[in-house]
Amino acid sequence: MGKFGYTISKGRQIDYESNDRSVAEYIYDNEPSFRLCIECGCCSATCTTGNLTKFSLRELQILIKRGENEHVQQNLKKCMLCGKCILVCPRGVNTRNVVILAKQAYQKSDNYAV
Amino acid sequence: MNIEGKKRIWSDYQKEIADDHFFYVRSCIRQSFFPGSEQFFLNLMRNILKKDVYENPAHTTCTGIAYHSDIVPSATIMTVIARHFALMKESGYKNIAISCVTSFGLYTEILETWKHFPKELEKTREYLFKATGREFDIPENIAHTSDIIYKFRDEIANKAKNTLVNKETGEPLRIVEHIGCHYAKMFPKSGVGGAEFPNVLSGMVEAWGGKVIDYPERRHCCGFGFRQYLVQANRGYSVSNTEKKFSSMKPFMPDMVLTNCPGCTMFMDKWQYTIKEMGGVTYGADGESVPVLTYEELAGLVLGDNPWDLGLQYHMVQSEPLLKKLGLEFDSTDKYKTKNGKQMPIPKNLINV
Amino acid sequence: MMNGYVVVIGGGVAGMEAAGQLAENGCLVTLLEKEDITGGHLNNWHHLFPDRRNGNEVIEYLHKHIEHDNITLLKNTIIDSVENSRNKFIIKTTLGKELNADAIVVATGFDLFRSERKEEYGYGIYDNVLTSADLENRFGTSDLSLKNGELPGRIGFVHCVGSRDEKAGNLYCSKLCCVTAVKQAIELKEYLPESNVFCFYMDMRMGGALYEELYMESQEKYGVNFIRGKVSEVGESFNNKLIVKVEDTLAGRPLKMELDMLVLMAGMEISEGSRKVGLALNLKTGENRFFASIDNHYGSNRSNIKGVFYAGSCTAPMNITETISHARAAVSEVMNYLKKC
Numbered sequence: 001m002g003k004f005g006y007t008i009s010k011g012r013q014i015d016y017e018s019n020d021r022s023v024a025e026y027i028y029d030n031e032p033s034f035r036l037c038i039e040c041g042c043c044s045a046t047c048t049t050g051n052l053t054k055f056s057l058r059e060l061q062i063l064i065k066r067g068e069n070e071h072v073q074q075n076l077k078k079c080m081l082c083g084k085c086i087l088v089c090p091r092g093v094n095t096r097n098v099v100i101l102a103k104q105a106y107q108k109s110d111n112y113a114v
Numbered sequence: 115m116n117i118e119g120k121k122r123i124w125s126d127y128q129k130e131i132a133d134d135h136f137f138y139v140r141s142c143i144r145q146s147f148f149p150g151s152e153q154f155f156l157n158l159m160r161n162i163l164k165k166d167v168y169e170n171p172a173h174t175t176c177t178g179i180a181y182h183s184d185i186v187p188s189a190t191i192m193t194v195i196a197r198h199f200a201l202m203k204e205s206g207y208k209n210i211a212i213s214c215v216t217s218f219g220l221y222t223e224i225l226e227t228w229k230h231f232p233k234e235l236e237k238t239r240e241y242l243f244k245a246t247g248r249e250f251d252i253p254e255n256i257a258h259t260s261d262i263i264y265k266f267r268d269e270i271a272n273k274a275k276n277t278l279v280n281k282e283t284g285e286p287l288r289i290v291e292h293i294g295c296h297y298a299k300m301f302p303k304s305g306v307g308g309a310e311f312p313n314v315l316s317g318m319v320e321a322w323g324g325k326v327i328d329y330p331e332r333r334h335c336c337g338f339g340f341r342q343y344l345v346q347a348n349r350g351y352s353v354s355n356t357e358k359k360f361s362s363m364k365p366f367m368p369d370m371v372l373t374n375c376p377g378c379t380m381f382m383d384k385w386q387y388t389i390k391e392m393g394g395v396t397y398g399a400d401g402e403s404v405p406v407l408t409y410e411e412l413a414g415l416v417l418g419d420n421p422w423d424l425g426l427q428y429h430m431v432q433s434e435p436l437l438k439k440l441g442l443e444f445d446s447t448d449k450y451k452t453k454n455g456k457q458m459p460i461p462k463n464l465i466n467v
Numbered sequence: 468m469m470n471g472y473v474v475v476i477g478g479g480v481a482g483m484e485a486a487g488q489l490a491e492n493g494c495l496v497t498l499l500e501k502e503d504i505t506g507g508h509l510n511n512w513h514h515l516f517p518d519r520r521n522g523n524e525v526i527e528y529l530h531k532h533i534e535h536d537n538i539t540l541l542k543n544t545i546i547d548s549v550e551n552s553r554n555k556f557i558i559k560t561t562l563g564k565e566l567n568a569d570a571i572v573v574a575t576g577f578d579l580f581r582s583e584r585k586e587e588y589g590y591g592i593y594d595n596v597l598t599s600a601d602l603e604n605r606f607g608t609s610d611l612s613l614k615n616g617e618l619p620g621r622i623g624f625v626h627c628v629g630s631r632d633e634k635a636g637n638l639y640c641s642k643l644c645c646v647t648a649v650k651q652a653i654e655l656k657e658y659l660p661e662s663n664v665f666c667f668y669m670d671m672r673m674g675g676a677l678y679e680e681l682y683m684e685s686q687e688k689y690g691v692n693f694i695r696g697k698v699s700e701v702g703e704s705f706n707n708k709l710i711v712k713v714e715d716t717l718a719g720r721p722l723k724m725e726l727d728m729l730v731l732m733a734g735m736e737i738s739e740g741s742r743k744v745g746l747a748l749n750l751k752t753g754e755n756r757f758f759a760s761i762d763n764h765y766g767s768n769r770s771n772i773k774g775v776f777y778a779g780s781c782t783a784p785m786n787i788t789e790t791i792s793h794a795r796a797a798v799s800e801v802m803n804y805l806k807k808c
Contacts, residue, residue, distance in 0.1 A: 006350035008357050008392065014715060016724040028690075035686045038671075039695065039717045062718045065692075091683070115703060119591035122583065310586035330702030330710040365705035 019067030023112075026105040027064065027098055034098050036091040037061055043085035043095050049078050057085055057095060064102060073112060076103055115328060120311050127308035131265045132209035132255035136167045137202045141214035142175045144376045144408075150425030151410040152213055155259055158413065162273070163266060167211065170201045176217045182340040192238045193245065195224050200248035208254040211262055215375035218258040219296025222304045225252065256304075258297065260374035260409050264306055264314045267321040275418030278324030280369070281441030286325040290368040290404075291315035292359075292382065294375025295335050309333075315372050318409060322416050331362035337385075338377035356385040360397040360404070367399055370436050371406040382406045387430045387465055396465075398435070403465045405433040415440065422449050432466040470494050471569040471805040474558055476546065476744055479507025480529065480787055481779025482574035484794035487532030489572075492802055496538045497566055501545050501740055505530070507576055513606040515787060516650040517677035525787060545740075549747045554774050554808065569808060570801050573750070573758065573770065574778040574794065575741040580629025580637070580734040587700045588625065588731055593709060595619070596701065598628075598733045599647055606651075611658055615707070619662060619727035622655055623711060624648045625698045626668040630734030639755045641734035642784045645672040648732050649685045656689040665692045665724070667713050675786065696722070701729060735784040748775055758782050768797040776800050 027034050044050050044058040055078045063071050076099060085095040106112040136159070144151055159165045177194050180186035202210060212218045228235040242248055263270070278287045293312045298305025307313025310333070316326040337355025342348050359382070363371075373379045383406040389395055390403065398404045406429065407415075414424040421442065426433045427449040437444050450458045470493040475486045478500025486498040504510065506529065512522040533540060544564070549571075550557040556568040582590040582598050590596050594614035597605070605611055613619055626648055630641040645668065652664045671693070673679045685691040696713040704710050708725045715722040737757045745752060751771045753759040758781050760767040768776045778797035779790045 004349075004388065004392065005346045006348070006353070008389070009350045009354040011354070011358070012720055014718065014720050014722045016722060032687070035690060036683060038686075038693070059718060062715070066715070066718065066722070068718075115594070116592050119583065119589070122591070123586050308586065311592070328703060330704055332702065333700060 014066050014068060016066065020069060020111070021065070021067035022109065023069065023072070023102055023105040024065050024067065027101045030101050031094055031097045033091075033093045034061075037093045038091060040090065042088045042090060043093075046084045046088050048082050048084060049080055053078060055079070057099075061095070061098060064098070069106075069112065072102065073106055076106070120313075123311050124307045124313045127303060127306065127313075129261065129304065129306050130255060131257045131261045131306075133265075134165045134209075135207055136165070136209050136211035136257075136262070137198075137205065137207035137253075138167050138169045138211045138259075139173055139176070139198060139213060139217065140169070141217065141376050142179065143380065144213060147376065147380050147428065148408050148411065148425055149428060150414065150423060151408045154410045154414045154419065154424060155213075155263070158266075158270075158410075158417075159262070162417075163269060168205060168207060170205055173198055173201055176214075176220055178214070178216045178220050179340055181220065182216070183344055184341070189237070189241065191220065192224055192227075192234065193241045195221060196238045196242045196250050197246060197248060199253060200242060200246075200250035202253060203249070203251050208251075210253050210256055212256070212258050213376075215258060215260075215294030216296045216377065218256070219294075219300065221256055222301050225256070226301060228252070258314075258374065260297075260314050260318075261306055263409055263413055264317050267318045270413055270416060271321045271323075274322060274416045276416055276440050276442060278319065278322045278412075278416070278440070280439045282439065286323055287369045287436075287439060288327050288367060289319045289324045290327045290329065290332075290363050290366075290371045291319060292332075292336065292371055292373040292375075292378055294373065294378050297374065315374055315409060318412070319372065322412075327363065327366045327368050329363045329366050331359045334359050334362075336373075336375075336378040336381050338375075338381050352381065353385050353388055356381055357389055360386070360389070364397045368404055369439060370412075370433075371404055372409060372412055373406060374409055376408075379406050379408050383430045387463065390465065398466075402435055403431040405429070405431050405436045405466070407433070407436075415442070420444070430463075430465060432464050435466055470802070471808070472497075472567060473570045473572060473801060473805075474499065474556070474566055474568040475572045475574055475778075477507070477574035477576055477740070477779070477781070478502075478505035478540070478542070479574060479576045479779065480509050480525075480790045481576065481781075481794040481797075482507075482572070483529040483533050484791045485572045485574055485778045485797050486538050487529070487535065488795055488798040489801065490533075490535040490537035492798065494537065494801075494805070496535075497568075498533060498538055498540045499544045499546070499560070500540070500542050503542055505533070505540070505542070508579075509787065511600055511603055511607075513603050514650070514654065516646050517675065517681050519650060519654070546744055546747055551748075551772070551774075556774065569774070570804055571748070571775045572778050572797055572801060573741075573744060573748070573775060573781060574797075575744050575781045576738050577735040577780040577784065578738040580635065580641075580736055582628055582731045582733050584635060585628055585632075585731070588628065588698070588729070589701045589703070589709075590731060593701065593703050594707065595709060595728045596731065597728065598731045599644065599651060600733065602651055602655075602730050606654055606658075609658070611655070613727055617727075618659060621663045621665070621724075621726050622728045622730065623698075623709075623724070623726040624652060624664070624666040624730045624732060625711075626666065626732050627697065628731040628733050629736070631669065635734075637734060637736065637755065639784075640672060642672060642674070643786050644732035644734060645670075646675060646678045646681065648730075649673075649678075649682050649691070651730065652691040653681070653685050653689050656685075656691065663692065664689075665694055665726070667694050667696055667698050667711070669695070669697050675788075694722070735780065737781055741781045748772055750775065755783075768793065768800045774804065776804075 041058045181191045298309040302309040337352035386403045558566040629635045778794040
C-alpha cells in the first residue's frame with residue numbers, strides 16, 4: 001500500500017473466540033495441577049532463564065491458557081528445565097511438567113509440529 | 115435489549131438547553147466538508163422556527179485542533195474562548211450554540227477548570243484584558259447545535275415531509291448513531307443522556323421514525339484524534355479504529371451512520387474509501403458503502419430539502435442508496451452544477467456511484 | 468425478674484439473634500421489622516459459603532430463637548421518631564404505636580448496590596445480565612435459562628460492582644463478594660457441567676475460614692477460570708451474546724470475549740432504612756456511610772448515643788457468622804449497660 005503511507009494496524013487484543021486452546025486442554029488432561037495456578041509469579045521470580053533473558057514462565061502459562069500459540073512456541077525452548085520453579089510454587093503446580101507437556105503437544109499436533 | 119433500562123438512564127442525564135437567542139460559533143472544517151450543514155441550521159432556526167441566532171463576524175476558531183495537537187498551550191486557548199465570551203457580552207447574548215463537538219468539549223472543559231481553579235479564571239481575565247481590552251462573563255447556557263436540534267426534534271417531526279422509513283419494505287431505517295468523544299465522555303452530565311447511552315442523536319432518529327442500532331463497538335472512538343492523523347505515518351491508528359467500528363456494525367446491516375461531530379463524520383466517511391482501496395472491503399449491503407450524515411443533513415432530508423442543496427454530494431460516500439430507500443425524488447446529474455446550471459468538474463473516486 | 472426493656476430495630480439476622488439472646492438473658496424485647504417477614508437478606512440466600520449448607524437451616528434456627536415469651540415481634544413497622552430523655556427512649560412508629568425502652572439495638576442491616584448505576588454493564592438494559600442476588604434466586608428455582616430459553620454455555624462473573632469504585636461512590640471493599648462469586652461459580656458448574664465459567668477479578672479476597680480452600684476447589688475440581696482484570700464495558704452482539712472488554716492484566720494485553728450470561732457481584736451499602744433510623748436517633752456515620760462505632764477494637768457495638776448499640780452489617784460488610792457473633796456481642800454490651808442503669 002505504497003500510495004497511502006500507512007496501514008490498518010492489527011489489534012493487540014487477545015481474541016478469545018478465534019484462539020485455538022487445544023494445547024491447554026492437553027496439559028489440563030495430563031497435568032491436573034495446572035488448574036491450580038493463580039499466576040502469582042513466584043516461578044518467574046526464581047527462574048534461571050527469566051533472570052537473564054526476556055522470558056516469563058508466569059506469562060507463558062497464561063498465554064497457553066488463552067491459546068496464544070505463536071508466542072508460546074517461540075518461548076518454550078528458552079526453558080532450561082532446571083526445576084527451580086517447582087520448588088517455590090505455593091499452589092503445588094508442576095510447572096516443569098507443564099513446559100514438557102506443552103512441547104509434546106506442539107510436536108504431536110499437525111498444525112504446529114516442526 | 116430493554117428500552118426501559120435506557121430510558122431510566124436518560125432521565126438521570128437531562129440537560130438544560132436554551133430556547134432562543136443563541137450566539138452561534140462556527141466550526142473550522144464543517145464549512146468545507148459538509149457545506150450545507152451550518153447553512154441548514156441557520157435557515158431552520160431563523161426562518162422556520164423563527165429564533166434569534168446571532169453570528170459575530172469577529173469570532174475566530176476556538177483553536178481546539180491546535181490545542182489537542184500540543185501546539186497551542188492551555189493559557190492561550192482559555193483566552194481565545196474568553197474572547198468569545200466577551201463578544202457575547204458585548205452583543206448581549208447569554209446562550210452559546212456551538213457547531214463543533216471538539217469545540218463544545220473544550221468550552222465544557224475550560225468552564226469546569228475555571229470552576230475548580232478560580233485562579234485560572236482570574237489569570238484569563240487579566241490576559242484577555244491586556245491583549246484586547248475586553249471583559250467577559252460566563253455564559254448562562256452552553257449547548258451544542260445537536261442539542262438544539264434534539265430539543266426541537268418534535269417540531270421538525272411535525273413539519274416532516276419524509277419519515278425515516280424504508281419505502282420499499284415499510285420498515286424503519288436502521289441507523290447507527292455515533293457521538294463524538296468530546297461531547298460527553300469527559301463530563302457525562304454535559305451530554306443529553308450521559309456518556310454510556312447518549313440520547314441526543316437516538317432521540318432525533320426515533321422522533322423522525324427511524325430505528326437506532328446498538329452494536330458492541332458503539333462507544334469506540336472513530337479514531338480522529340488530531341495527533342493521530344496529522345502525521346501521515348500515524349494514520350494507521352486512526353483508520354484501524356474506524357475499521358473496528360465498521361466491522362462491528364456490519365452484521366447489523368445499517369442503512370446509514372448519523373454523527374454529531376465534524377471529525378467523526380469526515381473520518382467515517384473518508385476512511386470507507388481508504389479501507390476499500392486497501393483491501394476491497396465495504397460495509398453496506400451488496401458491496402455498497404454506508405452513507406455518513408450530519409444531523410443537520412438528516413433533518414434537512416426529513417424536512418424535504420433538496421439533497422444537493424444540503425451538500426450531500428461532497429461526501430466521499432454518495433447517498434443515493436439512502437435517498438432511494440427514503441423514496442426521495444432526486445436527479446444525480448444536478449449534483450455538480452452551480453445554481454445557474456453550469457457544470458462543474460465531477461470528482462473522481464466517489465463511492466456508491 | 469426483668470432486667471430491662473430493649474427495642475431491637477431490624478428483624479434480619481442480627482436483629483433476630485440479638486432479640487433471642489436478650490430474651491434468654493431476662494430482658495423484655497420488642498423486635499421491629501419493616502417488612503412482612505423476618506430474616507432480611509438471608510431469605511434470598513439459597514446456599515451459604517463456605518460449606519454450601521442450606522440457608523433455610525439458619526433461618527429456622529433464628530425463627531426458633533425468637534419464639535420466646537419475652538419477645539414481641541412487630542412486623543410492617545417503621546419508626547417515625549425517637550425521644551431521648553435521661554437515657555429513656557420513647558419510640559413512635561408510623562402507625563402511631565408508642566414504645567418505651569431502656570436501651571436500643573440498631574440492626575438495620577445493608578442493601579445491595581443497585582447495579583443499574585453501573586451503566587456500562589447494562590444491567591436492566593441487556594438481556595442476560597444478572598446480579599449475584601438474581602442468580603441466587605435462580606438457584607432456588609433451578610432455572611438457569613437465558614432470556615431465549617436456552618442454557619448458557621459461557622458465564623462470566625464481574626467482581627467489585629459498586630465496591631472499591633470511586634465512580635460508584637464506594638471506596639471500601641464489600642468483603643463477601645469474592646467468596647460468593649467462587650461459591651456461585653461452583654454451583655453453576657454443578658448445574659451445568661459442560662459450561663465454562665470465568666471470574667473477572669481485581670483481587671481475590673478470600674479472607675475467611677475455608678475461603679481459600681473453596682477457591683482452590685473451584686479451580687481444581689470444577690475448572691473455574693480466573694482472569695485478573697476489571698471489566699470496562701459490556702456490549703450486545705448481533706446474536707445477542709454479551710461482549711466484554713477487559714484487560715488480561717497478567718498477560719499484559721486487552722482481551723475480548725463473548726459470553727452468554729454475565730453475573731455482577733453487587734457490593735453492600737448501608738440500608739435505606741438505616742439512614743432514617745440514624746436521623747431519628749442522631750447516629751454518626753463514617754465516610755463509607757455505614758454507622759460509625761465509637762471504637763474500632765473493643766467498642767464496635769457502641770454508638771455515639773448512650774444506650775444505643777449496633778448489631779450487624781449496618782456497621783460494615785460482614786458475613787452471617789460474623790453478624791451473629793456481632794449481635795451476641797451487642798447483647799453483652801446491653802446487659803452490662805442495663806446493670807449500671
